Amino acid sequence: MRATLVTLKKSASSTRWLARQANDPYVKGRIGADAGGVTYRSRSSFKLISLLDKRFPKVIVDLGAAPGGWSQVIRRKARPQDLVFALDILDMEPLKGVEVLKGDFLEQAIQKRLRARIMEGIYGGALVHPDHRDHRMVDLVLSDMMGPMTGNKLADVRTSLDLVEAASAFAFANLKEAPRVGKGDPRSTGGHLVIKFFMHPDMVEFQKQVLEPRFRKVAVPKPKESRKESSEAYFVCLGYKGDPNRL
Template sequence: MAKPPSKPGAGPRGTHVNVKTARSRSNASQRWLLRQLNDPYVKKAQAAGYRSRAAFKLIELDERFKLLKPGQRVVDLGAAPGGWSQVALRALGERGQVVALDLLPMDTLAGAKILQGDFQDDATEAAVLEALGGQADLVLSDMAPNTTGHGPTDHLRIMDLASLALDFAVKVLAPGGGFVAKVFQGGSEKAMLERLRRHFTEVRHAKPPASRKESSELYVVATGFRA
């Protein structure tokens, strides 16, 4: 018996998911849902037990820059839902310490010390150092503000957030430590680059493969902290 002709645009089973749209769902939310359903990194994250696809960004940055080492003390700023903290925990081993900090509540993560608060507060800074049991070897920040769609405005906003994260890192890092923060394409502003180079021996930019091609995000990776 002959098979009925396939519908136009149909592909092999399991390779692509189509979304039936509801009138109440916006075009933007439809695009986001479709992208999530068909994103290979989302599927890889689910298979590996990571809480977000962003975990692979840190994995790829670590493969390139050798950031995570057994026994380190790591602070994950803006940690929720916890993908980066999971990657750090797996790399650091039992002797490592991971403090996950976010303004929002975050589900318990075995091995991590989870704090809720604003990293700009002195009390939060003190709580992070107490939870670490000393100064940090690495400060991670995958934080990003809500975007407006206006490139120059969004760039300034994320640079301001990255600069605040750097302020925090300078206070808590041990000599030789590292700092990773998300920025947007256009590069780090001159003032921040000058600060980074003053505090670290090496400063580089990278766009990991897990970062979506259409995204303007980059990561600044600074190593060799000068206390």
């Protein structure tokens, strides 16, 4: 059969369409599940997600927040609709636009309460069944937690390690995960984590074994405001990718 101009045109454009479909990360996303394990039926789902992302509140958690210096900075930098949660074992004076919780972060009960408050802040009375709520809704976890110095270096380092581990575990369970799609995808890049720690050989291992596999980038800048002789430093971890054992 001789190909007519119409059939030639048609097959050229459908080849182009097929090629575009094959390279489209959104279409690929339909084939595999997205970061939250949800498989969407059409490209339109991603358009809606992207629209909602701009309107949905960003969620920021400030651990070891008292007296509130970091929360103040966050509140000033955040948009009015963003949700800021501050937690400390000590009392903290109320701060406008910041939900303050009191409790020992090393206790599971307070972590559960914090998580419940975050979900309440995001969904409020919205008619979303708990099973269908996205439980990875945090954009940024900050931890400046530090126990009182006892003078016993070993005990102080141990406390610092416990706090770093607890803050990281909370972040791993609650940070938004970067979608596992091709480079340049305009969707979320994954949440971020900033944690204070005391320099110690175990922390070098923690960075290599635990943080680096989970984040796009991990840096340890020393803020010029930190005292030179101080052994405190910060892990700045960008773009949570999720648990590498699940990849």
